[in-house]
Amino acid sequence: MIQITPQMRVLVAVEAIDFRRGIDGLARVCRESLGADPFSGAVFVFRSKRGTAIKLLVYDGQGFWLCHKRLSQGRFGWWPSRADAAGASLRAHELQVLLSGGDPSYTNAAPVWRPIAITG
Numbered sequence: 133m134i135q136i137t138p139q140m141r142v143l144v145a146v147e148a149i150d151f152r153r154g155i156d157g158l159a160r161v162c163r164e165s166l167g168a169d170p171f172s173g174a175v176f177v178f179r180s181k182r183g184t185a186i187k188l189l190v191y192d193g194q195g196f197w198l199c200h201k202r203l204s205q206g207r208f209g210w211w212p213s214r215a216d217a218a219g220a221s222l223r224a225h226e227l228q229v230l231l232s233g234g235d236p237s238y239t240n241a242a243p244v245w246r247p248i249a250i251t252g
Contacts, residue, residue: 134190134192134197134199136175136224136227136228137224138223138224138225140173140174140175140224141172141173141174141175141221142174142175142177142221142222142223142224142226142227143162143166143168143174143175143176143177143219143220143221143222144177144211144212144219144220144221144222145161145165145166145176145177145178145179145219146211146212146213146214146219146220147165147214148178148179148180148181148183149161149178149179149180149181149187150181151180151181151185151187151200154198155189155196155198158170158176158178158187158189158198159189159196161176161178162176162189165219166219167219168219170189170191170196171191172191173190173191173192173193174190175188175189175190175227176188176189176190177222177227177230179208179211182207183207183208183211184202184203184206184207184208185200185201185202185203186200186201186208186230186231187199187200187201188200201231203233206233208230208233209233209235210230210234210235210236210237222236223241225239225241226239226241
């Protein structure tokens with residue numbers, strides 16, 4: 133089973149891809165377009181040209197997971213712009229919001245790390 137943890141790196145491909153691509157084709161996109169190692173354990177997120185489907189590619193140490201979600205109605209409204217370079221990063225909770233069809237930029241979650249002031 134795949135589990136997305138806060139420690140996992142999540143990379144989003146800005147450019148839409150041809151959804152006929154499988155694991156090998158998406159791994160090539162990771163290397164060539166995103167400049168990332170598909171065997172790193174990061175979660176790679178890809179969107180279809182029409183914006184109605186998302187694919188996730190993850191290597192878990194034994195093999196690749198390829199997950200596909202297609203919305204029955206509507207489109208994924210949020211996606212990083214081309215100005216953000218070839219890829220953008222998300223945190224685990226933002227990916228969960230995106231997979232639910234929401235906008236991860238409005239999560240207003242606490243930062244991953246923040247210093248704790250000692251009062252005394």
